[in-house]
Amino acid sequence: MSAVKRIVSFVALLACSIGMLQAKDYNAxxxxxxxxxxxxxxxxxxxxxxxxxxxxxxxxxxxxxxxxxxxxxxxxxxxxxxxxxxxxxxxxxxxxxxxxxxxxxxxxxxxxxxxxxxxxxxxxxxxxxxxxxxxxxxxxxxxxxxxxxxxxxxxxxxxxxxxxxxxVTIKRITVKNSADWVSVYDQCKDVLVDSITIDSKAFWNNDGIDIVDCQNFKLLNSYVDAADDAICLKSHDASKLNENVEIRNCTARSSANGIKFGTVSAGGYKNIRIINNKVYDTFRSAFTIATPDGGIVENVLVDSLYAYNTGNAIYLRIGARWNKGRKGAIKGVTMQNIYIEVPAEKPDAGYAYEGPVEDNPRNISPASIIGLKGQPIEDIILRNVEIVYPGGSNPNYAFRGVSAKELDAIPEMAEAYPEFSQFKELPAWAFYLRHVDGIQFENVKLIAKEKEYRPAIVMDDVKNASLKQVDYQEPGKKGKKQLVLHNSTLKK
The missing domain is CATH 2.160.20.10 (Single-stranded right-handed beta-helix, Pectin lyase-like)
Structure with a gap:
């Protein structure tokens, strides 16, 4: 270190020390x-x-x-x-x-x-x-x-x-009963939110924690129970992004989504780590990335996510809503060591502000990874994943077949609000993949408790897919084709 740098460092340390000595406690x-x-x-x-x-x-x-x-x-x-x-x-x-x-x-x-x-x-x-x-x-x-x-x-x-x-340091407090979003950190840097409790089901749109275009943000050891999205990363400015965000050891409950990117996603998300979290009694997806507004998603790790009684497992979606000609992207997402249970009944029934019964008729929706034509979601890894579904879908209630004509008839819905139920009935009970380039399934177990009329996985316009140790468990499945490929290729 040069002499000048040593002097600058000493002056900064001295100023910090003086500030600490001046700081006092004051009773209200x-x-x-x-x-x-x-x-x-x-x-x-x-x-x-x-x-x-x-x-x-x-x-x-x-x-x-x-x-x-x-x-x-x-x-x-x-x-x-x-x-x-x-x-x-x-x-x-x-x-x-x-x-x-x-x-x-x-x-x-x-x-x-x-x-x-x-x-x-x-x-x-x-x-x-x-x-x-x-x-x-x-x-x-x-x-x-x-x-x-x-x-x-x-x-x-x-x-x-x-x-x-x-x-910014937010630590140990409880925040409850907000009239709107509960806590919002917008274009902030070096934020620690640790060991807090959010309990806010007082009104509609009670997002628990909104992290908007922040850098170096840590959300640790916290509990969030919210009427709207529990833990939500957003990007409101096309020139900004969430970068270097860690969400670890948290528990989330929501009448919307558990852990979500979006919906507003103008800039993007980069270097996001979501480690050892739990989601329960959640109406929509346990984990979702939605980028309908031109935002770029890169380098995301979801490790050790446990979700119980949630309406949808995983939803990744590129759209074209308010993108103003910019093309959104999702690239480099690893989801590993995951266990999710999806119920047959409404998972948030009885809470003060329930999620709406919408986009019916449909049976239970599969986990879905859906890009746009010519704009695929890229480089996705699903490793050590187990998802338990209720099964028992009824083709007389809602039906979607797997013929080329039927699969081609599923609309793109690029401008629609990105939600796992937006397509109504989808043709798979476990995973529906469309417009994806590069996806790996490694040690994935898919369980249906009751017999299903749909196959487990449907791939439509999927390139460079790899399936290793994929286990389908479904009553009466003997001889059933559980993987359907449409305009798609598997790696040998």
Missing amino acids: SFFGIKSNGTTLNTTSIQRAIDYISANGGGKLKFYVGRYLTGTIHMKSNVTLHLEEGAVLLGSTNINDYNVGTPNNALIYAKGVENIGITGKGVIDGQGREVAYNLMDLIHKGIIEDPLDYDRPRNNRPKAIYMRECNN
Whole structure:
């Protein structure tokens, strides 16, 4: 290391050390913040955050009690620390939030660094009450909103929204009852979310964790139970992407998807590791990658995924929805050491906001990997995979045959919302592959509990496919052809 570099490193270390020495802990009561659950503390909390940031940084500590607040803005070098028994309580008055601004939220941060939310306390957005009060003002004409499906499209506050923030730590807290997406990290760098709990089934569109165009993001040891997608990577900016993201040791439950890429996928995803996670009672796919907006997906590893009672196993899809002429791609995805159970019944029945019964009639959908004509999904590995299906599909209820004519009749649906059920009945009970170049099955076990009218695997326009140790288990399958190739080739 040169002398100049050593001096620069020493100065940076010295500045960091000075900052650490200046950082202090401040009790919330020092700033007149009340814990009675009825006093609106928005101004007091904001002044505390501003003061701590301006005076070298530190922790704002909340002890046992209920702290009512509207929107607060995080500032650099400030951590909100919620001790066990402390509840940061979102106001139910929509006017206490930043109504009319994009990404309205209870806790909002933009362009700041070295921030955190820690402790064993709770952030409760009281989202159902907030949403209903917002709807009341919309119906009275006080606030304008299109009310899609009789739900407010705009103005519902998220619990946490952070944009363009660096060095973020979210640890041990519980976040519940958001009126909108629960926690969003948008174009942030160096983020650690560790050992948190999200329990948000308060209203529609309650995505648990949205990771949007972030770099160096770790989501570890966390539990997410959400009305909408539980753990969701998105890409909103065509010039950005999610890169170097790790999701490890998490458990997810959703009335949409468990772990999902998309749906908005303008830029893309690169170097993503999803290790040792569990999904249960989930309406849609345990794991899905959807890139309908021109986004590029590269170098994804899914290892040790265990899913129970989920409506679909795996769904990979390239589309052409809002791509503006750009071609999306999925290349280099390895899925290994996976066990998934798909039930015959609706897997999220009884939850507060169930996924809709849609795209019927159809029997249970297979795992699917579907590109576009001339735009295949490339280089996929399925290794040490076991998927258990209920079987028992009824051709008199919904039918799709495997003749060339019938397979060619399956629509491309390039512009449709990418969802595993979008094609209605598909011709396979375990895997349907279309427009794929390079796929390896290694030690894959496919189990149907009851007899099926469909074959296990159908390949349509699939090149360079390899099947090694593929085991089909189905009652009464003797003599049945379980693999159908249409315009497809297998490696010898």
